[in-house]
Amino acid sequence: MMIDLKKIVRKNILELKPYSSARDEFSENSSMSSELLFLDANENPFGELNRYPDPYQLELKQCLAEIKQIPTDQIFIGNGSDEVIDLLFRVFCEPGKDKALTFSPTYGMYNVSSAINDVQLLEVPLNEKFNIDLSITTSYINDNNLKLLFICTPNNPTGNCLNRDAIIEILESFNGIVAIDEAYIDFSSETSWIEILDQFSNLVVIQTFSKARGLAAARIGVCFGSTEIIRLLNKVKPPYNISELNQRAAIASLKSTDKFEREVKILLKERDRLTLELAAIDFVSEVYPSQANFLLVEVDDADLRYQQLVQSGVIPRNRNTVVRNCLRITVGSPNQNDELIGLCNTLSIENNKVAE
Numbered sequence: 001m002m003i004d005l006k007k008i009v010r011k012n013i014l015e016l017k018p019y020s021s022a023r024d025e026f027s028e029n030s031s032m033s034s035e036l037l038f039l040d041a042n043e044n045p046f047g048e049l050n051r052y053p054d055p056y057q058l059e060l061k062q063c064l065a066e067i068k069q070i071p072t073d074q075i076f077i078g079n080g081s082d083e084v085i086d087l088l089f090r091v092f093c094e095p096g097k098d099k100a101l102t103f104s105p106t107y108g109m110y111n112v113s114s115a116i117n118d119v120q121l122l123e124v125p126l127n128e129k130f131n132i133d134l135s136i137t138t139s140y141i142n143d144n145n146l147k148l149l150f151i152c153t154p155n156n157p158t159g160n161c162l163n164r165d166a167i168i169e170i171l172e173s174f175n176g177i178v179a180i181d182e183a184y185i186d187f188s189s190e191t192s193w194i195e196i197l198d199q200f201s202n203l204v205v206i207q208t209f210s211k212a213r214g215l216a217a218a219r220i221g222v223c224f225g226s227t228e229i230i231r232l233l234n235k236v237k238p239p240y241n242i243s244e245l246n247q248r249a250a251i252a253s254l255k256s257t258d259k260f261e262r263e264v265k266i267l268l269k270e271r272d273r274l275t276l277e278l279a280a281i282d283f284v285s286e287v288y289p290s291q292a293n294f295l296l297v298e299v300d301d302a303d304l305r306y307q308q309l310v311q312s313g314v315i316p317r318n319r320n321t322v323v324r325n326c327l328r329i330t331v332g333s334p335n336q337n338d339e340l341i342g343l344c345n346t347l348s349i350e351n352n353k354v355a356e
Protein backbone atom coordinates (compact mmCIF):
# COMPACT_ATOMS: atom_id res chain seq x y z
CA MET A 1 0.00 0.00 0.00
CA MET A 2 1.34 3.44 -0.96
CA ILE A 3 -0.13 5.73 1.63
CA ASP A 4 -0.52 9.48 1.57
CA LEU A 5 1.08 10.29 4.92
CA LYS A 6 -0.44 13.78 4.99
CA LYS A 7 -3.88 12.20 5.20
CA ILE A 8 -3.12 10.05 8.22
CA VAL A 9 -0.80 12.22 10.31
CA ARG A 10 -2.48 14.45 12.90
CA LYS A 11 -2.76 17.99 11.56
CA ASN A 12 -1.09 19.57 14.62
CA ILE A 13 1.90 17.24 14.22
CA LEU A 14 2.19 17.92 10.51
CA GLU A 15 2.27 21.64 11.27
CA LEU A 16 4.40 21.33 14.40
CA LYS A 17 7.57 23.35 14.51
CA PRO A 18 9.78 21.09 16.64
CA TYR A 19 11.93 22.32 19.51
CA SER A 20 15.32 23.32 18.26
CA SER A 21 17.97 22.26 20.75
CA ALA A 22 21.41 23.80 21.15
CA ARG A 23 22.84 20.73 19.41
CA ASP A 24 20.35 21.14 16.54
CA GLU A 25 21.46 24.71 15.95
CA PHE A 26 25.16 23.97 16.15
CA SER A 27 26.29 20.45 15.45
CA GLU A 28 30.00 20.04 15.66
CA ASN A 29 32.43 19.21 12.94
CA SER A 30 34.11 16.19 14.52
CA SER A 31 37.67 17.14 13.54
CA MET A 32 37.34 20.42 15.41
CA SER A 33 35.20 19.33 18.35
CA SER A 34 37.99 19.18 20.94
CA GLU A 35 38.94 22.79 20.19
CA LEU A 36 35.43 24.20 20.45
CA LEU A 37 34.15 25.98 23.50
CA PHE A 38 30.49 25.11 23.99
CA LEU A 39 28.65 27.83 25.87
CA ASP A 40 25.28 27.32 24.19
CA ALA A 41 23.35 24.76 26.27
CA ASN A 42 23.63 26.03 29.85
CA GLU A 43 25.62 22.94 30.76
CA ASN A 44 27.91 22.73 33.76
CA PRO A 45 31.59 22.88 32.68
CA PHE A 46 32.60 20.35 35.40
CA GLY A 47 32.14 16.60 35.56
CA GLU A 48 31.89 13.64 33.21
CA LEU A 49 28.23 13.51 32.34
CA ASN A 50 27.89 17.28 32.12
CA ARG A 51 27.15 17.51 28.38
CA TYR A 52 23.84 16.72 26.72
CA PRO A 53 23.91 13.53 24.65
CA ASP A 54 23.57 13.40 20.86
CA PRO A 55 19.82 14.04 20.34
CA TYR A 56 19.76 11.83 17.23
CA GLN A 57 22.07 9.05 18.51
CA LEU A 58 24.03 8.99 15.25
CA GLU A 59 26.87 6.70 16.34
CA LEU A 60 24.39 4.12 17.62
CA LYS A 61 22.35 4.41 14.42
CA GLN A 62 25.48 3.95 12.30
CA CYS A 63 26.27 0.69 14.12
CA LEU A 64 22.67 -0.46 13.70
CA ALA A 65 22.59 0.61 10.05
CA GLU A 66 25.56 -1.59 9.31
CA ILE A 67 24.15 -4.63 11.09
CA LYS A 68 20.59 -4.28 9.80
CA GLN A 69 21.47 -2.89 6.38
CA ILE A 70 19.05 0.01 6.80
CA PRO A 71 20.10 3.66 6.33
CA THR A 72 20.38 5.80 9.46
CA ASP A 73 17.56 8.11 8.36
CA GLN A 74 15.21 5.13 8.45
CA ILE A 75 16.03 4.42 12.10
CA PHE A 76 14.49 6.01 15.20
CA ILE A 77 15.66 5.27 18.76
CA GLY A 78 13.14 5.42 21.58
CA ASN A 79 13.47 5.26 25.36
CA GLY A 80 12.46 1.61 25.20
CA SER A 81 10.01 0.42 22.57
CA ASP A 82 7.28 1.57 24.93
CA GLU A 83 8.22 5.14 23.98
CA VAL A 84 8.02 4.25 20.28
CA ILE A 85 4.52 2.82 20.81
CA ASP A 86 3.40 5.99 22.59
CA LEU A 87 4.91 8.27 19.92
CA LEU A 88 3.13 6.37 17.14
CA PHE A 89 -0.19 7.12 18.87
CA ARG A 90 0.78 10.76 19.27
CA VAL A 91 1.80 11.17 15.62
CA PHE A 92 -1.07 9.32 13.97
CA CYS A 93 -4.12 9.20 16.26
CA GLU A 94 -6.31 12.21 16.99
CA PRO A 95 -7.45 11.84 20.63
CA GLY A 96 -11.18 11.24 21.03
CA LYS A 97 -11.59 10.55 17.31
CA ASP A 98 -9.17 8.09 15.74
CA LYS A 99 -8.86 4.38 16.49
CA ALA A 100 -6.13 1.76 16.72
CA LEU A 101 -6.30 -2.03 16.44
CA THR A 102 -4.57 -5.01 18.04
CA PHE A 103 -4.96 -8.78 17.88
CA SER A 104 -5.66 -10.15 21.34
CA PRO A 105 -4.30 -11.59 23.50
CA THR A 106 -1.18 -9.50 23.05
CA TYR A 107 1.25 -7.13 24.75
CA GLY A 108 -0.65 -4.97 27.26
CA MET A 109 1.01 -1.61 26.54
CA TYR A 110 -0.85 -1.10 23.23
CA ASN A 111 -4.03 -0.95 25.29
CA VAL A 112 -2.59 1.31 27.99
CA SER A 113 -0.92 3.63 25.48
CA SER A 114 -4.14 3.99 23.49
CA ALA A 115 -6.07 4.76 26.70
CA ILE A 116 -3.49 7.38 27.73
CA ASN A 117 -3.83 9.00 24.31
CA ASP A 118 -7.65 8.78 24.44
CA VAL A 119 -7.74 6.57 21.34
CA GLN A 120 -10.29 3.79 21.05
CA LEU A 121 -8.61 0.40 20.68
CA LEU A 122 -10.31 -2.30 18.61
CA GLU A 123 -9.26 -5.69 19.92
CA VAL A 124 -9.71 -8.42 17.31
CA PRO A 125 -9.37 -11.90 18.82
CA LEU A 126 -6.75 -14.27 17.43
CA ASN A 127 -8.17 -17.65 16.42
CA GLU A 128 -7.73 -20.90 18.40
CA LYS A 129 -4.25 -21.31 16.90
CA PHE A 130 -3.38 -17.78 18.03
CA ASN A 131 -3.36 -16.59 14.43
CA ILE A 132 -4.98 -13.70 12.58
CA ASP A 133 -8.44 -14.49 11.23
CA LEU A 134 -8.74 -12.27 8.15
CA SER A 135 -12.47 -12.92 7.75
CA ILE A 136 -13.19 -10.93 10.91
CA THR A 137 -10.34 -8.44 10.47
CA THR A 138 -11.36 -7.03 7.08
CA SER A 139 -14.48 -5.24 8.29
CA TYR A 140 -12.49 -3.42 10.99
CA ILE A 141 -9.76 -2.33 8.60
CA ASN A 142 -12.16 -0.39 6.40
CA ASP A 143 -12.98 2.01 9.24
CA ASN A 144 -11.91 5.52 8.12
CA ASN A 145 -10.89 6.52 11.63
CA LEU A 146 -8.61 3.51 12.07
CA LYS A 147 -5.06 4.88 11.77
CA LEU A 148 -2.74 2.49 13.55
CA LEU A 149 -2.58 -1.27 13.76
CA PHE A 150 -0.18 -3.28 15.96
CA ILE A 151 0.97 -6.76 15.11
CA CYS A 152 3.19 -8.40 17.70
CA THR A 153 5.20 -11.24 16.17
CA PRO A 154 6.45 -13.40 17.84
CA ASN A 155 3.42 -12.55 19.94
CA ASN A 156 3.51 -11.90 23.67
CA PRO A 157 2.16 -13.92 25.56
CA THR A 158 1.37 -16.70 23.05
CA GLY A 159 4.95 -17.05 21.75
CA ASN A 160 4.06 -17.83 18.12
CA CYS A 161 4.76 -15.85 14.96
CA LEU A 162 1.57 -14.61 13.31
CA ASN A 163 0.73 -15.82 9.80
CA ARG A 164 2.79 -14.03 7.15
CA ASP A 165 0.10 -14.23 4.46
CA ALA A 166 -2.42 -12.43 6.64
CA ILE A 167 0.12 -9.74 7.53
CA ILE A 168 0.96 -9.17 3.85
CA GLU A 169 -2.76 -8.93 3.06
CA ILE A 170 -3.16 -6.31 5.82
CA LEU A 171 -0.11 -4.34 4.62
CA GLU A 172 -1.55 -4.31 1.11
CA SER A 173 -5.07 -3.29 2.03
CA PHE A 174 -4.83 -1.08 5.14
CA ASN A 175 -4.69 2.63 4.54
CA GLY A 176 -2.92 3.41 7.82
CA ILE A 177 0.23 2.50 9.73
CA VAL A 178 1.04 -1.16 10.42
CA ALA A 179 3.45 -1.39 13.37
CA ILE A 180 5.05 -4.82 13.61
CA ASP A 181 6.50 -5.32 17.08
CA GLU A 182 9.47 -7.66 16.87
CA ALA A 183 10.61 -7.51 20.49
CA TYR A 184 11.36 -11.26 20.36
CA ILE A 185 12.59 -11.60 16.76
CA ASP A 186 16.14 -12.64 17.74
CA PHE A 187 14.74 -15.84 19.26
CA SER A 188 12.67 -16.66 16.20
CA SER A 189 13.45 -18.80 13.16
CA GLU A 190 11.48 -16.38 10.97
CA THR A 191 13.11 -13.49 9.17
CA SER A 192 12.49 -9.92 10.27
CA TRP A 193 9.95 -7.73 8.50
CA ILE A 194 12.68 -5.09 8.10
CA GLU A 195 13.77 -7.10 5.05
CA ILE A 196 10.76 -5.82 3.13
CA LEU A 197 10.52 -2.40 4.74
CA ASP A 198 10.97 -0.64 1.41
CA GLN A 199 8.05 -2.46 -0.20
CA PHE A 200 5.43 -0.90 2.10
CA SER A 201 5.34 2.80 2.94
CA ASN A 202 2.83 2.06 5.75
CA LEU A 203 5.11 -0.44 7.55
CA VAL A 204 7.12 0.32 10.66
CA VAL A 205 9.06 -2.36 12.55
CA ILE A 206 9.74 -2.01 16.27
CA GLN A 207 12.60 -3.84 17.97
CA THR A 208 14.18 -3.58 21.41
CA PHE A 209 17.49 -4.09 23.23
CA SER A 210 15.55 -5.35 26.29
CA LYS A 211 15.35 -9.03 25.33
CA ALA A 212 18.07 -10.79 23.31
CA ARG A 213 20.49 -7.87 23.80
CA GLY A 214 20.04 -8.11 27.58
CA LEU A 215 19.76 -4.34 28.08
CA ALA A 216 16.30 -3.90 29.61
CA ALA A 217 17.74 -1.45 32.14
CA ALA A 218 19.17 0.77 29.40
CA ARG A 219 15.77 1.42 27.75
CA ILE A 220 16.65 1.25 24.06
CA GLY A 221 13.83 0.71 21.59
CA VAL A 222 14.21 0.94 17.83
CA CYS A 223 11.79 1.81 15.08
CA PHE A 224 12.56 1.21 11.41
CA GLY A 225 10.39 2.93 8.81
CA SER A 226 10.30 5.29 5.84
CA THR A 227 12.37 8.48 6.15
CA GLU A 228 9.11 10.47 6.32
CA ILE A 229 7.76 8.49 9.26
CA ILE A 230 11.12 8.63 11.06
CA ARG A 231 11.17 12.41 10.56
CA LEU A 232 7.73 12.67 12.20
CA LEU A 233 8.83 10.58 15.22
CA ASN A 234 11.90 12.82 15.57
CA LYS A 235 9.67 15.91 15.59
CA VAL A 236 7.58 14.61 18.49
CA LYS A 237 10.18 12.95 20.74
CA PRO A 238 11.68 14.77 23.73
CA PRO A 239 14.96 16.40 22.55
CA TYR A 240 17.40 14.19 24.48
CA ASN A 241 15.34 11.03 24.90
CA ILE A 242 18.28 8.59 25.11
CA SER A 243 20.89 9.23 27.80
CA GLU A 244 24.60 9.19 27.03
CA LEU A 245 25.07 6.15 29.31
CA ASN A 246 22.36 4.25 27.49
CA GLN A 247 23.68 5.15 24.04
CA ARG A 248 27.11 3.89 25.07
CA ALA A 249 25.66 0.66 26.48
CA ALA A 250 23.75 0.02 23.25
CA ILE A 251 26.80 0.67 21.07
CA ALA A 252 28.92 -1.64 23.25
CA SER A 253 26.28 -4.35 22.92
CA LEU A 254 26.24 -4.06 19.12
CA LYS A 255 30.02 -4.45 19.11
CA SER A 256 29.86 -7.62 21.23
CA THR A 257 28.47 -9.91 18.57
CA ASP A 258 30.03 -13.05 20.08
CA LYS A 259 28.43 -12.47 23.47
CA PHE A 260 25.04 -11.79 21.88
CA GLU A 261 25.15 -14.88 19.69
CA ARG A 262 26.40 -17.11 22.51
CA GLU A 263 23.64 -16.03 24.87
CA VAL A 264 20.86 -16.41 22.30
CA LYS A 265 22.14 -19.90 21.49
CA ILE A 266 22.03 -20.88 25.17
CA LEU A 267 18.52 -19.50 25.60
CA LEU A 268 17.23 -21.33 22.52
CA LYS A 269 18.68 -24.60 23.76
CA GLU A 270 17.17 -23.97 27.19
CA ARG A 271 13.81 -23.12 25.61
CA ASP A 272 13.76 -26.56 23.93
CA ARG A 273 14.75 -28.30 27.14
CA LEU A 274 12.19 -26.40 29.24
CA THR A 275 9.47 -27.18 26.70
CA LEU A 276 10.10 -30.91 27.09
CA GLU A 277 10.64 -30.91 30.84
CA LEU A 278 7.62 -28.74 31.63
CA ALA A 279 5.42 -30.89 29.40
CA ALA A 280 6.32 -33.88 31.59
CA ILE A 281 5.07 -32.21 34.79
CA ASP A 282 1.80 -33.67 36.10
CA PHE A 283 -0.10 -30.42 36.48
CA VAL A 284 0.98 -29.05 33.07
CA SER A 285 -1.53 -29.76 30.33
CA GLU A 286 0.15 -27.92 27.45
CA VAL A 287 3.34 -26.08 26.62
CA TYR A 288 2.72 -23.94 23.55
CA PRO A 289 5.49 -23.88 20.94
CA SER A 290 7.53 -20.70 21.28
CA GLN A 291 9.54 -18.49 18.96
CA ALA A 292 10.42 -16.21 21.86
CA ASN A 293 12.36 -16.36 25.16
CA PHE A 294 9.32 -17.42 27.17
CA LEU A 295 6.83 -20.25 27.21
CA LEU A 296 3.07 -20.09 27.53
CA VAL A 297 2.21 -23.01 29.79
CA GLU A 298 -1.29 -24.28 30.46
CA VAL A 299 -1.73 -25.82 33.89
CA ASP A 300 -4.61 -27.36 35.88
CA ASP A 301 -5.17 -24.23 37.99
CA ALA A 302 -3.07 -21.18 37.10
CA ASP A 303 -3.94 -19.12 40.21
CA LEU A 304 -3.00 -22.01 42.52
CA ARG A 305 0.23 -22.89 40.68
CA TYR A 306 1.21 -19.24 40.53
CA GLN A 307 0.76 -18.95 44.32
CA GLN A 308 2.76 -22.09 44.98
CA LEU A 309 5.65 -21.06 42.75
CA VAL A 310 5.77 -17.54 44.23
CA GLN A 311 5.74 -18.93 47.78
CA SER A 312 8.88 -20.86 46.88
CA GLY A 313 10.54 -17.78 45.41
CA VAL A 314 10.06 -18.49 41.69
CA ILE A 315 8.02 -15.81 39.96
CA PRO A 316 6.27 -16.61 36.67
CA ARG A 317 3.65 -14.31 35.11
CA ASN A 318 0.09 -15.38 35.78
CA ARG A 319 -1.79 -14.90 32.49
CA ASN A 320 -4.96 -16.62 33.69
CA THR A 321 -7.12 -13.60 32.90
CA VAL A 322 -5.67 -13.37 29.38
CA VAL A 323 -5.38 -17.03 28.35
CA ARG A 324 -7.30 -19.31 30.70
CA ASN A 325 -5.15 -21.29 33.14
CA CYS A 326 -1.92 -20.17 31.54
CA LEU A 327 1.34 -19.04 33.09
CA ARG A 328 3.99 -17.26 31.06
CA ILE A 329 7.45 -18.39 32.06
CA THR A 330 10.63 -16.65 30.92
CA VAL A 331 13.49 -18.91 29.84
CA GLY A 332 16.23 -18.33 32.42
CA SER A 333 19.83 -19.49 32.72
CA PRO A 334 20.45 -23.26 32.84
CA ASN A 335 20.67 -23.12 36.67
CA GLN A 336 17.51 -21.07 37.00
CA ASN A 337 15.65 -23.47 34.75
CA ASP A 338 16.89 -26.43 36.81
CA GLU A 339 15.50 -24.71 39.88
CA LEU A 340 12.13 -24.14 38.21
CA ILE A 341 11.84 -27.75 37.03
CA GLY A 342 12.97 -29.07 40.44
CA LEU A 343 10.28 -27.01 42.13
CA CYS A 344 7.57 -28.11 39.67
CA ASN A 345 8.52 -31.74 40.31
CA THR A 346 8.30 -31.22 44.08
CA LEU A 347 4.91 -29.57 43.71
CA SER A 348 3.56 -32.43 41.63
CA ILE A 349 4.82 -35.04 44.12
CA GLU A 350 3.07 -33.13 46.93
CA ASN A 351 0.00 -32.92 44.78
CA ASN A 352 -0.06 -36.67 44.25
CA LYS A 353 0.39 -37.30 47.99
CA VAL A 354 -2.66 -35.16 48.71
CA ALA A 355 -4.63 -37.04 46.05
CA GLU A 356 -3.75 -40.49 47.52
Ligand code: PMP
Binding pocket: 079, 080, 081, 082, 083, 107, 152, 156, 181, 183, 207, 208, 209, 210, 216, 219, 220, 221
Ligand atom coordinates in the same frame (compact mmCIF):
# COMPACT_ATOMS: atom_id res chain seq x y z
N1 PMP B 1 6.89 -5.09 22.93
C1 PMP B 1 6.66 -6.30 23.45
C2 PMP B 1 5.95 -7.30 22.64
C3 PMP B 1 7.08 -6.60 24.75
O1 PMP B 1 6.83 -7.81 25.27
C4 PMP B 1 7.77 -5.62 25.50
C5 PMP B 1 8.26 -5.83 26.91
N2 PMP B 1 7.81 -6.86 27.61
C6 PMP B 1 7.98 -4.38 24.91
C7 PMP B 1 7.53 -4.15 23.63
C8 PMP B 1 8.62 -3.25 25.66
O2 PMP B 1 9.97 -3.27 25.48
P1 PMP B 1 10.93 -2.10 25.96
O3 PMP B 1 11.67 -2.62 27.13
O4 PMP B 1 11.81 -1.87 24.76
O5 PMP B 1 10.09 -0.89 26.29
